[in-house]
Amino acid sequence: xxxxxxxxxxxxxxxxxxxxxxxxxxxxxxxxxxxxxxxxxxxxxxxxxxxxxxxxxxxxxxxxxxxxxxxxxxxxxxxxxxxxxxxxxxxxxxxxxxxxxxxxxxxxxxxxxxxxxxxxxxxxxxxxxxxxxxxxxxxxxxxxxxxxxxxxxxxxxxxxxxxxxxxxxxxxxxxxxxxxxxxxxxxxxxxxxxxxxxxxxxxxxxxxxxxxxxxxxxxxxxxxxxxxxxxxxxxxxxxxxxxxxxxxxxxxxxxxxxxxxxxxxxxxx
Numbered sequence: 001x002x003x004x005x006x007x008x009x010x011x012x013x014x015x016x017x018x019x020x021x022x023x024x025x026x027x028x029x030x031x032x033x034x035x036x037x038x039x040x041x042x043x044x045x046x047x048x049x050x051x052x053x054x055x056x057x058x059x060x061x062x063x064x065x066x067x068x069x070x071x072x073x074x075x076x077x078x079x080x081x082x083x084x085x086x087x088x089x090x091x092x093x094x095x096x097x098x099x100x101x102x103x104x105x106x107x108x109x110x111x112x113x114x115x116x117x118x119x120x121x122x123x124x125x126x127x128x129x130x131x132x133x134x135x136x137x138x139x140x141x142x143x144x145x146x147x148x149x150x151x152x153x154x155x156x157x158x159x160x161x162x163x164x165x166x167x168x169x170x171x172x173x174x175x176x177x178x179x180x181x182x183x184x185x186x187x188x189x190x191x192x193x194x195x196x197x198x199x200x201x202x203x204x205x206x207x208x209x210x211x212x213x214x215x216x217x218x219x220x221x222x223x224x225x226x227x228x229x230x231x232x233x234x235x236x237x238x239x240x241x242x243x244x245x246x247x248x249x250x251x252x253x254x255x256x257x258x259x260x261x262x263x264x265x266x267x268x269x
Contacts, residue, residue, distance in 0.1 A: 118158035133211040133249040139238035168200035
């Protein structure tokens with residue numbers, strides 16, 4: 001019985017191929033072919049999407065690595081830009097005051113205390129305990145003095161940074177110091193009878209031997225009267241807290257006749 005069934009199936013298959021029955025089925029049942037094509041297309045689309053997904057993952061990972069590298073380059077660029085800006089500031093300042101004598105460049109090293117940004121260490125080597133003037137871009141910036149055998153810069157706004165000034169065209173005298181709120185400067189000891197007004201320009205007077213006369217400081221923004229004097233609020237020109245380079249002004253002291261004779265004798269030997 002089994003042999004008969006096997007022979008029967010073999011004959012059916014053989015006759016089907018002989019009379020092209022399979023082609024006839026395909027022609028009459030075309031929807032089966034459409035299903036097959038749709039299945040193949042679906043498989044191809046899925047494979048393509050999977051491939052795109054893995055390509056995107058690889059691309060994202062590559063972009064992350066490139067982003068890390070670009071961040072490092074950006075940090076390096078910003079540090080270089082800061083150094084360039086400081087150097088450019090120094091060169092610009094040097095051009096503007098190159099005609100003046102007795103100036104020596106100095107660089108800010110660090111803050112002395114993090115609670116006071118107006119007091120900094122500088123790399124200038126002082127030879128005595130004198131008070132010297134600090135300049136930036138043709139503006140008065142503060143004073144220089146010695147503290148604990150090291151050179152300290154007290155910038156404008158520091159309560160101990162004071163120097164003599166002239167106010168307005170009449171050269172009214174006064175002393176610059178920090179304002180009470182620390183935001184601007186204040187000019188004290190202005191004679192009560194003096195004629196000053198808001199908008200007057202303030203320059204160094206040179207009367208204290210810290211600066212030479214005529215160095216710009218700022219402009220008057222407010223004037224108040226006290227029993228014995230006037231007090232003026234001053235908006236300074238220099239933004240000293242952002243500076244890394246300054247110039248130190250040291251006045252040449254006149255040489256005594258005896259010292260001059262000794263110098264000539266030494267030269268002639």
